[in-house]
Amino acid sequence: MADFRRVSTSELTWIDARKLGQWRCEAGAAVVEEGSDHKRLYTLLEGWAFRFRMLPDGRRQILNIILPGDVLGLQAELLAGSPHGVEALTDVSLCAFPRTMALALYREHPELALDLTWLAAHGERLTDEVLLSVGRRSALERVAMLLVHLYKRAASVGLAEGGSIPFPLTQAHVADTLGLSVVHINRVLQRLRRGGLIVLKEGRLGIGDFRSLRRVAAYWDQPAPVRPLL
Amino acid sequence: MADFRRVSTSELTWIDARKLGQWRCEAGAAVVEEGSDHKRLYTLLEGWAFRFRMLPDGRRQILNIILPGDVLGLQAELLAGSPHGVEALTDVSLCAFPRTMALALYREHPELALDLTWLAAHGERLTDEVLLSVGRRSALERVAMLLVHLYKRAASVGLAEGGSIPFPLTQAHVADTLGLSVVHINRVLQRLRRGGLIVLKEGRLGIGDFRSLRRVAAYWDQPAPVRPLL
DNA sequence: CGGGCATTTGAGCAAGATCAAAATGGGTGG
DNA sequence: CCACCCATTTTGATCTTGCTCAAATGCCCG
Secondary structure: OOOOOOOOHHHHHHHHHHOOEEEEEOOOOEEEOOOOOOOEEEEEEEOOEEEEEEOOOOOEEEEEEEOOOOEEOHHHHHOOOOOOEEEEOOOEEEEEEEOOHHHHHHHHOHHHHHHHHHHHHHHHHHHHHHHHHHHHOOHHHHHHHHHHHHHHHHHHOOOOEOOEEEOOOOHHHHHHHHOOOHHHHHHHHHHHHHOOOEEEEOOEEEEOOHHHHHHHOOOOOOOOOOOOOO | OOOOOOOOHHHHHHHHHHOOEEEEEOOOOEEEOOOOOOOEEEEEEEOOEEEEEEOOOOOEEEEEEEOOOOEEOHHHHHOOOOOOEEEEOOOEEEEEEEOOHHHHHHHHOHHHHHHHHHHHHHHHHHHHHHHHHHHHOOHHHHHHHHHHHHHHHHHHOOOOEOOEEEOOOOHHHHHHHHOOOHHHHHHHHHHHHHOOOEEEEOOEEEEOOHHHHHHHOOOOOOOOOOOOOO
């Protein structure tokens, strides 16, 4: 997610040497099985994916949308067993590392290791934000919030072009992200479209009026997520 | 949270040497101001507390209940600025460490540092579980889930006595944890009480019928959260 | 052209919210 | 010990947000 501290070349080489290689996944495919016991750490190089959990009867909650640059598997791989599934939204390519890299990393590159913890903490903060939405925001606020947030994240990794970003989520995905029904999502989206707040068509999302959309979302800026200089 | 790997004596001494000391907080007091820029890492020694975020208009979402043994401030202190508040539920005592401990820890005790990341990841997993509840479970399921879960956690740190644990949350806290209204929480609790599933009175919670309560919660066991041997 | 998915629309329903007020239940100062 | 205060719990009544069910429409792809 965007702002990282500068990583030294020696660190980079070190990481690079341990790469297991690249993987590709088709849209819709499971990147990590729910409940499986994977032994890897991934970085998403390209494409979109999401983390989710399900209830026995099939209800699904999307926990997190994953964009290029995000690290995958801190929760899953550091913990035994993976408590969630990961599915590709678009064709996806990722870079895998052996799980055993972690300890070596901690021994040989404490700086990088700290970054890893930072990343884990940051991930939790994102989840916190979503929890606030799902628990306490109205449907309209939730949708507005999600769209603003996704737009910002996508733009920050260079996905914005001509005032819009790719938007590979179906309305069902949005529903499962926000804890709402598909039908209702549809109606809320139309409301936002009619109000000129968003432009959502042909798989792309543009924001018509950032300021208003934010206001609708009952959202205001978080201090930028920068790793503190210790 | 219960299951830790064995920590060596040298590690313990190291940690102990860095302790800034103990703090106490009264019930209801803010342990960390929302939005403040604290410089500490805490461990909760005694009592209950909770993490929360608020919306401009006062709506509150409780993110996490904090029990003795839990680490506080991974999200807050590793990130710049604290995006959430922490409030004491009961009188509380905590142990503080300087934020600068982190890097030293990473340099000198990679094993411990890995534990720290593990803790951060584990924290996120808890949040994930709550998110699944709030997003996709019915009110009844959510309450059942929360009570089972709190009971297990509290019991695992030795708070259970005679089949019950202390329960310092008001119904308003439960409501803000689960994204429901106080009135509705009240009704659901009565339903569970009448069904003999729980015993909740005089500030203590007992579970009448674990199996059924779990079933009601649409909950089933997670693999135990044990740090993997790398 | 036909099947499958996603989106859209309509109608009725219900879980849970809101509003209001009464009943409890400690704690506190007199 | 009592009177009072304030927070919490409880109850009742009504309303609304968002859900469910059902069907139509549009679209992509083989």
